[in-house]
Amino acid sequence: MGVLEPIYLYATWPDAVYACINKKEACAPEEIRKKSICVEADIGAVLEKLYDRKNSQGDVAVPEEIC
Numbered sequence: 102m103g104v105l106e107p108i109y110l111y112a113t114w115p116d117a118v119y120a121c122i123n124k125k126e127a128c129a130p131e132e133i134r135k136k137s138i139c140v141e142a143d144i145g146a147v148l149e150k151l152y153d154r155k156n157s158q159g160d161v162a163v164p165e166e167i168c
Contacts, residue, residue, distance in 0.1 A: 108132050122147050 107119045111133045119137040121127045122144045129137035140147060 107137075111136060 108130055111117055111119065117136070119129050119133050120140075121129055121137065122140045122142060124141065124143045127139035127141040129139055
């Protein structure tokens with residue numbers, strides 16, 4: 102995704118939340134930082150924890166240990 106795409110998407114859908122999962126540098130453009138979730142972690146580990154939590158609890162809330 103290009104640098105300007107998250108800003109364009111936010112302008113198009115103002116209720117949207119931008120999520121960035123990156124092992125080394127999770128960040129969001131300054132213009133949408135307040136509406137962003139940035140997780141510095143391996144995306145495979147994050148998805149595995151979300152999947153495990155969904156299967157055990159029936160929801161998809163982000164586990165606290167990866168926030």
